[in-house]
Amino acid sequence: MKSLVTALTAFVLLFSSGLSAGHVFAAPAKLYTNAKGAALIDVESGRILYSARGNERMRIASLTKIMTAIVTIEHGNLSEAVKTSRRAAGKEGSSIYLKLGEEMSLHNMLYGLMLRSGNDAATAIAEHVGGTEEGFVFLMNQKAEELGLDQTHFMNPHGLDHDEHYSSPNDMARLTAYALRNPTFREIVKTKVKSAPNPNEAWDYKWYNKNKMLSMYEGADGVKTGYTKLAFRCLVSSATRDGQQLAAVTLNDGDDWNDHRKMLDWGFAHYPLETVIKKGQKLTTVAARTAFRYPLAQGEKSRLTAKLVRRPAQDVRYTLGDAGVINISLDGKLIGSIPVKALAAAPSNTSAKPDPDRSSSEPEDIEIGSSSDSWINAVRAVFGVLFGRKEAA
Missing domain, CATH: 3.40.710.10 (DD-peptidase/beta-lactamase superfamily)
Incomplete structure (x- = not known):
């Protein structure tokens, strides 16, 4: 019972701090000038x-x-x-x-x-x-x-x-x-x-x-x-x-x-430049060849999506390390693309493998994370305690 009360208290504090940190998304303050x-x-x-x-x-x-x-x-x-x-x-x-x-x-x-x-x-x-x-x-x-x-x-x-x-x-x-x-x-x-x-x-x-x-x-x-x-x-x-x-x-x-x-x-106050993907960051079976930075208002990072467009494994560019691109979108609108290279081996936590017959026109959704990830993961952990469910490490 004590652990349940502790978890509930933590959840309330977490939820309120999440709101104050900006997880209820508000548009930037209005801007006015004297210009035509x-x-x-x-x-x-x-x-x-x-x-x-x-x-x-x-x-x-x-x-x-x-x-x-x-x-x-x-x-x-x-x-x-x-x-x-x-x-x-x-x-x-x-x-x-x-x-x-x-x-x-x-x-x-x-x-x-x-x-x-x-x-x-x-x-x-x-x-x-x-x-x-x-x-x-x-x-x-x-x-x-x-x-x-x-x-x-x-x-x-x-x-x-x-x-x-x-x-x-x-x-x-x-x-x-x-x-x-x-x-x-x-x-x-x-x-x-x-x-x-x-x-x-x-x-x-x-x-x-x-x-x-x-x-x-x-x-x-x-x-x-x-x-x-x-x-x-x-x-x-x-x-x-x-x-x-x-x-x-x-x-x-x-x-x-x-x-x-x-x-x-x-x-500067409302649209800080944020690193969305780091150079060398591993994403499924590929790694980013360049970083991608973008100015994001409060709440926008969680609305980013990314799709991996692979080159077919038989493409000579694939063998030279050019595995394709990651297309990044905000609210469904493309805002940038970065090249990726194939990893020597797929990460141990995924079973995805390059498909020799895959067409580059078949993009794959990938997870690039968001500013609210840690908050969401913490909430999941609290629910795990509340309902006796353990989150995977």
Whole structure:
């Protein structure tokens, strides 16, 4: 009787602690901004965590230069010297004050582009990398199509207003997440101050980053400011905390610095990046070749499912260690895939064996665990005591 009372007490305490720990799942607190459109993305996974009018086409001003920079990095030789044309030197708007015929390395010009938002730098870069400004814009739109940015179209490399030049908050978030995976881009946009040789004066150029978030927000590491009379204030910022990087986008926002702090705080608080599968983790008769991490709100981890899609044993790739993939879904929607390798022998606690005749189109459900597993297992143990049933070790 005493053990029964003890078990019942334990169950009540366990149940109440389980509820307080979040096993009654609640949606994250509402987030509001002053922006016409906004989006927040987890950079590693590409998951959009927040979106307000996220797929609506809007003017993006100098946020355009995010695409200009990544296209330049991918297509250009950064050590080459760029010569400033008359068209570039005379470009209106924000400038790094390049003079006609002035030469500067493509790499340094990218700093002038991203830190000071130089429209003259954007034009000079475009003409150098694309042959003409129009040729470079073709590359920009080609990249947008490659990335699936369906609400995006460019007419120039700098972002001066044009009715056919636009993007959406979600597209800008996805573009930023892509660009931030490039180490050169990442290094440029987190730089607060940059010096570069000045062939026209006795002193070097010294460019201070216009992005105040780099000094205002803990962990801030990018990305770009923007403004025109029609687009109004636009901002993309990024920050990294505890190994997780988020990027926030606001378009037409009169209080963007405060809104970005609020958005980033909200994302880090409600969608921490969690390791769903570890590299080398054994799952039935296979092991994960890479880790899989994903930002998950409270309660979402228990709603993950995974299916193993094996390669047939006679497939030469299977013999080389490529046993197939694990497809991971949240609420039935695919969120990622990781490759797996076959184990030398099946684990002793399973009788599963690779079937030489198995088709790769026959996925198998596998257990990847959830944040509530330990709680559920503890409840089962209490019931085992209550009703005289022993759980398997």
